[in-house]
Amino acid sequence: MEKLQALFYDTLSQNPYFNAGAGLFGMGLGISILKKSAQIGNMIIRRNFTLTLEVASHDKAYPWVLSWITQKAISKNRNWLTRGAGQHLSVDTNVVRSESGRIFAEFQFIPSTGIHYLYHNNRIIKVERVRASQTLQGASTAPFESVTLTTIGRDRKLFSSLLEEARSTALSKEEGWTPVYKAVGHEWRPFGFPRRKRPLNSVVLARGVAEDLVGDLSDFLDNQEWYIKRGIPYRRGYLLYGPPGCGKSSFISAVAGHFDLSLCVLSLSEIGMSSDRLDHLLTHAPMQSIVVLEDIDVAVPGRDSLQMDSSIGSDNGKSDPLIYKFNSILNFDPFVSHVAATNPYAGMRNLTLSGLLNALDGVTSSEGRILFMTTNFIDRLDSALVRPGRVDRVVKVDLCDREQVARLFSRFYPHHSDMQEHPMAQTFASIIGDTTASAAQIQGYLLMHKERPDVALEDAEAFLTALRTHKVTR
Structure with missing residues (x-):
C-alpha cells in the first residue's frame, strides 16, 4: 500500500500539467484571499475611520448641497482634485438678474456624475454624484439622483457645518426675492425666476383690509407654542374672494415677501390631480412657505358653469x-x-370634494401650514369647504x-x-x-x-x- 502511495505521489510530482494546475490554483487562492482581505479591511476602515453623508434628490437640502458644490467648483477650481474631470463635464447655467432687471446667463463647467475629490477645510472629501437612468420619483419624470460625501474622521460637525454653509449660501441668494414653486408630479420644484419682493403698500386694498390680514398672520407665526399647548392644529387658512383683478394674488405675493416666505402655487384643475397627490403635496410643501390654491371654485365638481355676460x-x-x-x-x-x-372645470378628473376637504384638515393634513385660497365666485363654493378649521378668515377683495x-x-x-x-x-x-x-x-x-x-x-x-x-x- 505504501509503495502504491509513493508511486502515485511520484507520478503526480513528475506530471507537468498537474504542477501547472496546482500552481494556478494556489495563485488563484492567494489572490482570492488577498481580495477578500482587502474588502474586509476596506469595510473595517470605512466603518471605523470614515464618515459618509448621502443626500438624495427628494431631500429639501439636496439643491442646497448641489449649489454649494457648484459654487466651490466655480470659485476655486484648485479645490477639485478630480479624476477624469477634464474630460467628463456638466454645464451649470446660472441665470442672473441685474439690478436693472435685465437677465443674462453664465455658463460654468463642473465635474459630471461620477467620483471626484474636493478639498475643504483641510479635509479631502470624496464626492460621488449618481443619477439613475430609469428610477423615477413618484409620478415625476425626473430621474433619481444622490450626492454622497465621504471623508476620513468621525466628527459629524464637519458635515453639520457644511450643510449649514450650504443652506446659508442658498438662502442668501434669495434675499430680496420671493421663490416660487410649482408642483411637478409628487414634488415641488422652483418655477422660473424668484420674484422681487413686492412691498405691501404697493397693493392698494380697501382701508384696513391689508393691515388686518397682516396682523392676523403675524400673530399666527409668533404663537406656535400657544397652539401646541392647547392641542389646536397649527395651521391657518384664508379665503380671498371678489371680482378678478382686484388684487387677491398680488396681495398674497406681497404677504410672502413681507414675512420672507416662499410661494407654492398649486393648480387643482390640472390633468392628473388626484386626492392622494394633493394630500401628498400639501403635506410636503417647502418649509416657510405659503400654499396658494387659486380659483378654488374649479375644485368643486358639479357646479354650474360661469356664463358669458350677454x-x-x-x-x-x-x-x-x-x-x-x-x-x-x-x-x-x-x-x-x-x-x-x-x-372652468377643464382638466378636473380625479380630485373629489371629499379628497380636497380631507387634504385641508384631515388626519394626515400637515401642521405649520399657511394656506391662501382665492375665488371669483364664493357662492359656488360648498359650505363644507369654507367652514372654520379649513378657512379661518374669509375676506372680500372688492x-x-x-x-x-x-x-x-x-x-x-x-x-x-x-x-x-x-x-x-x-x-x-x-x-x-x-x-x-x-x-x-x-x-x-x-x-x-x-x-x-x-x-x-x-x-x-x-x-x-x-x-x-x-x-x-x-
Missing part, C-alpha cells in the same frame, strides 16, 4: 376707437373669456372705492400729487366713483399715461364710459 358686444368695442384702445391694452377678448367661462382710486392715482404720480387729498387725485376718484373698476383696470389705464396725469384725468370720462358699457373686461 351685454358684452361682439365687436369688442371696435365701433368706438377710444374704447377699443382700452380693450386692446387691457387684453380683452370676448371669445377667449367665453371659452374660459363656460368650461372693486375699488373712491379712496382706493385716489391712492392708486397718487402712487402713479408721486411728484405730481404727494398726498391722496391732492385735487387731481380726488377729481379722478370722483369721476371713476365707487365699485366701478378693479385695481387692475385702473392700473392698466394709468399705465397708458405714466408721465401725463393731466391726460389721464382728461380721458377718465371715456374710460368710465367703457367700464359702464362693459367694453373693458372685469
Whole structure:
C-alpha cells in the first residue's frame, strides 16, 4: 500500500500539467484571499475611520448641497482634485438678474456624475454624484439622483457645518426675492425666476383690509407654542374672494415677501390631480412657505358653469376707437373669456370634494401650514369647504372705492400729487366713483399715461364710459 502511495505521489510530482494546475490554483487562492482581505479591511476602515453623508434628490437640502458644490467648483477650481474631470463635464447655467432687471446667463463647467475629490477645510472629501437612468420619483419624470460625501474622521460637525454653509449660501441668494414653486408630479420644484419682493403698500386694498390680514398672520407665526399647548392644529387658512383683478394674488405675493416666505402655487384643475397627490403635496410643501390654491371654485365638481355676460358686444368695442384702445391694452377678448367661462372645470378628473376637504384638515393634513385660497365666485363654493378649521378668515377683495382710486392715482404720480387729498387725485376718484373698476383696470389705464396725469384725468370720462358699457373686461 505504501509503495502504491509513493508511486502515485511520484507520478503526480513528475506530471507537468498537474504542477501547472496546482500552481494556478494556489495563485488563484492567494489572490482570492488577498481580495477578500482587502474588502474586509476596506469595510473595517470605512466603518471605523470614515464618515459618509448621502443626500438624495427628494431631500429639501439636496439643491442646497448641489449649489454649494457648484459654487466651490466655480470659485476655486484648485479645490477639485478630480479624476477624469477634464474630460467628463456638466454645464451649470446660472441665470442672473441685474439690478436693472435685465437677465443674462453664465455658463460654468463642473465635474459630471461620477467620483471626484474636493478639498475643504483641510479635509479631502470624496464626492460621488449618481443619477439613475430609469428610477423615477413618484409620478415625476425626473430621474433619481444622490450626492454622497465621504471623508476620513468621525466628527459629524464637519458635515453639520457644511450643510449649514450650504443652506446659508442658498438662502442668501434669495434675499430680496420671493421663490416660487410649482408642483411637478409628487414634488415641488422652483418655477422660473424668484420674484422681487413686492412691498405691501404697493397693493392698494380697501382701508384696513391689508393691515388686518397682516396682523392676523403675524400673530399666527409668533404663537406656535400657544397652539401646541392647547392641542389646536397649527395651521391657518384664508379665503380671498371678489371680482378678478382686484388684487387677491398680488396681495398674497406681497404677504410672502413681507414675512420672507416662499410661494407654492398649486393648480387643482390640472390633468392628473388626484386626492392622494394633493394630500401628498400639501403635506410636503417647502418649509416657510405659503400654499396658494387659486380659483378654488374649479375644485368643486358639479357646479354650474360661469356664463358669458350677454351685454358684452361682439365687436369688442371696435365701433368706438377710444374704447377699443382700452380693450386692446387691457387684453380683452370676448371669445377667449367665453371659452374660459363656460368650461372652468377643464382638466378636473380625479380630485373629489371629499379628497380636497380631507387634504385641508384631515388626519394626515400637515401642521405649520399657511394656506391662501382665492375665488371669483364664493357662492359656488360648498359650505363644507369654507367652514372654520379649513378657512379661518374669509375676506372680500372688492372693486375699488373712491379712496382706493385716489391712492392708486397718487402712487402713479408721486411728484405730481404727494398726498391722496391732492385735487387731481380726488377729481379722478370722483369721476371713476365707487365699485366701478378693479385695481387692475385702473392700473392698466394709468399705465397708458405714466408721465401725463393731466391726460389721464382728461380721458377718465371715456374710460368710465367703457367700464359702464362693459367694453373693458372685469
